[in-house]
Amino acid sequence: MKRVYAREEVCVGCKLCEVYCATAHSEYPMDIVKAFLKQKTKPLPRILVEDNLSISFALQCRHCDEAPCTKACITGAMQKDPVTGIVRNDESRCVGCWTCILACPFGAIRRDNQGHKVASKCDLCSNGAEDFEAANASNVPVCVQNCPNRALQFLDSVREGGE
């Protein structure tokens, strides 16, 4: 399966990936201004730029082959899709117990405390919202599409001996 890989040597730490991710998962996936200014709850990104001085890169869910979060989930909301391989959190079943957050070895899951408490994480932009899919016809996640320096790549696998 294809995953998002970050290249820290060209990541400029702008955090535009966070802006586009948050917008794509908000009530206004096509309108950044409305998503941030009109929506009552603050849009949350599922990708996070880790930075320290001149090193920065974007981190999100790795959609692990053996995902610890799916084993930790007490309701079965966190599932790895057997066909696409994407690990997705079914928010209608999530009770916000945060066990998956503790289990994730990458720290890629965050708490969404606004409204119905749920665990929030990257879904490789597969959440199926209609107008979102129309824009995402190429099926490349929005963070990859909008990175201004090509620091994010959507590839099958990059490094030997690991994911």
Add this chain to the structure above:
Amino acid sequence: MALSMNTPDFLIERNINRCINCQVCVRQCANEAHHWDAEEEKVVSDDAQCVNCHRCVTMCPTHALSIRKFPLEFRENANWTASTMRAIYKQAETGGILLTGMGTDRPYPIYWDHLLLNASQVTNPSIDPLREPMELKTFLGRKPEQLRVENGKLVEPLPPQIELDLPIMFSAMSFGSVSLNVAKSLVQAAETLGIFYNTGEGGLHEDLYRYGKNTIVQVASGRFGVHTEYLNAGVAIEIKIGQGAKPGIGGHLPGEKVGAEVSRTRMIPERSDAISPAPHHDIYSIEDLTQLIFSLKEATNYEKPVIVKIAAVHNVSAIASGIARAGADIIAIDGFRGGTGAAPLRTRDSVGIPIELALAAVDNRLREEGIRNQVSLVVGGSIRNSADIVKAIALGADAVYVASAALIAMGCHMCQKCYTGKCNWGIATQNPQLVKRLNPEIGAERVTNLLRAWEHEIKELLGGMGINAIESLRGNRLMLRGIGLSDRDLNILGVLAAGE
């Protein structure tokens, strides 16, 4: 503390209806013109820090930013203009030379824009480059007086030549004044396009030795990074006598820009200012130049052409004649509009002459003296587009040097602050956080795109003239007509007036 009379040059306009306070502008401005006010929970801007590089404007995801000239008016005065007065305020406060970057922005006439090209009509049909072959290939180097052939072979071998798929090369930009990513972008583009890039006076970084067959190495007055391997690494050696932006003075790289890599490549201590002297301290006459040219040829076994680069100044044709007779294979002339990473403002704006006039004068003089074949002519100093290239070749050039145009393709917005080392586009800086911003993949792609586009446009213009090979255009002044030029100008350029 005495009052500072420096007022901002630019005004940052933020559309509050579109700003989402994402802070991308805060993170991206190396001049710290934007910052996050935690108490007010919004981004605020300090106009005084803005240099108008457009980084924030381009990166803003909602296009909420715009930059305008700061709306502070002086009483109208054609003589004491705002910029003239501000220069005095600055010098009164600092006592220093005014520095600037890139080429002169003064409104001197641009002769390229006063030259018109011919097009075929009835008797000499035009050629369609999409349907018929067009030759842009160019060979630079000394050409012999005559070719003698015996038994189907040349009697004497040709002097060394370098082969270009397009009559365009990337002009010298030293590693130090620009980042390593600029050099990587240019050399990869040069490799794809079949042309060359020039190391400039900063030496050749070890990562780039493998691109040797697309590299011209430069030997400048500071002799930074010059050793035998360096001389043999490229396909040609360029002796830099002068540079169009600052004729008569040497380069200056502030110590802040001399990090570990620059130090190792230039062979100087870290953090020391890299000052190139004005003359080469072993060239004080034309005979000394001959000596250096031949030392370099000896060191490289006479296998590589030697280029001598001069700035376009008064009497440039006499100088060029002397250089041709001194043994140079190629003469590169840099016009007064050429770019630079740092130069004194007054030198950049007042010293040197336009490349169009210099080229015409040199080409004429060499032909009159019967030595035009002894050197190839390469010109630079603001070649902005394919029309300039075609006109330059018609005036007599064998090829052109471009640099500013390539940097603009990579993202330069001509803010003229290269000397601060805070280039937000990752071009004129050594700060690792900023250098990252120029991804060499993207840089190489953009520059290659630009030159491919120019290649096609050159072919269209040539085809329109009924010419299918660049060598039929070289020095073909009859393809040009002047418009809006005085008799004197027309005379110097050697072209007729439009209508004649």
